[in-house]
Amino acid sequence: MAQGRGKSSLSALILLCCMLLHCCDMAYATTYTVGDQYGWKFFITNWTEGKSFKAGDILVFNYSPLNHNVVVVDANGYKNCNAAGGKVYNSGHDSITLPKGQSYYISSFTDQCQYGSMKMAVYATQTSLKDMAQGRGNSALSVLVLLFFTFVLNCDMANAITYKVGDAGGWRYNVDNWPQGKSFKTGDILVFNYNPLFHDVVAVDEAGYNNCSVQNGKVYRSGHDSITLPQGQSYFICSLPGHCKASMKIAVNAA
Known part of the structure; x- marks a missing residue:
């Protein structure tokens, strides 16, 4: 389930613009x-x-x-x-x-x-x-650079979507087709909900995904794991015996 990409982007933009104008006045004074x-x-x-x-x-x-x-x-x-x-x-x-x-x-x-x-x-x-x-004010360049990166960071945060993997069914068997039809972006968040007595989540590489191997993978087992997507392809499997083979795995590509 996704929760409103861009819902708070306008507020973030207005806030950052106000900060930019205020700090520019300070920088150029x-x-x-x-x-x-x-x-x-x-x-x-x-x-x-x-x-x-x-x-x-x-x-x-x-x-x-x-x-x-x-x-x-x-x-x-x-x-x-x-x-x-x-x-x-x-x-x-x-x-x-x-x-x-x-x-x-x-x-x-x-x-x-x-x-x-x-x-x-x-x-x-x-x-x-x-x-x-022309850089009126000694700290002008530093302030503008700082605000630029702050703006980019806040825009990413404002536009991120939180997805519940498997929707209401959570992280489960036969979840491998769940990403289909979804447009993931860098910074989006995947939430894995499951019973940690019976499952876990392991971030693996492509070989680990194809072979259901957790070697060198990063393991999550809280039962409510939130994972921020990096740019590119990401792979997740359950490492408990037989679970990955039962299609308890997903591959996600974030633009």
């Missing part, structure tokens, strides 16, 4: 120390010139919280040095992730924005495919 070695200081307005900011990049504001702060404001707040309604940071080591579009930052300490030009405007664009191709 650049961390900027505002003001470089001098930190968040007076006359910082022009520090952004010549830099290409992307959504997801991180701005680090280093300063003495006794003397300064950082306030995220709108365009009017930036122009008029007005911190009303702005989001205030005052740790002295603030890390702020850039959203897409224009962002504005000022110090709300008296006269620092208006007369000391302690303010800056930053425009962040969306990370592009070109940025990804």
Whole structure:
């Protein structure tokens, strides 16, 4: 009996795509120390010139919280040095992730924005495919390779079918024709149900299958064995005397 190939593949695909997008944002993000070695200081307005900011990049504001702060404001707040309604940071080591579009930052300490030009405007664009191709971010390639293999693995798992060998009759005599009409894939699972007092399952090679020989075969005897199919031909027999000769064996080809 088979249980729905591809039933969960859509969910796996959506989940992996979300992971891919999230991790790509992380991989391609650049961390900027505002003001470089001098930190968040007076006359910082022009520090952004010549830099290409992307959504997801991180701005680090280093300063003495006794003397300064950082306030995220709108365009009017930036122009008029007005911190009303702005989001205030005052740790002295603030890390702020850039959203897409224009962002504005000022110090709300008296006269620092208006007369000391302690303010800056930053425009962040969306990370592009070109940025990804050029490897913006040191861990980009590693993240993409990891996610690719994770995606492939999860797709295989999502699309696998579980088959009960012999269906309701289980692993039994004259089961050799059971695989006929079925399309097995690599990663599908065969479940062998039987009484371990009377039977077992042995994975053998072609010669072992044809001659009912278990030499060098892998033996299963739990009574409820789950075996994942590798690509290509697989052979299974029962090793108890006379059982294989009674057609208690199957050959399965997985594409």
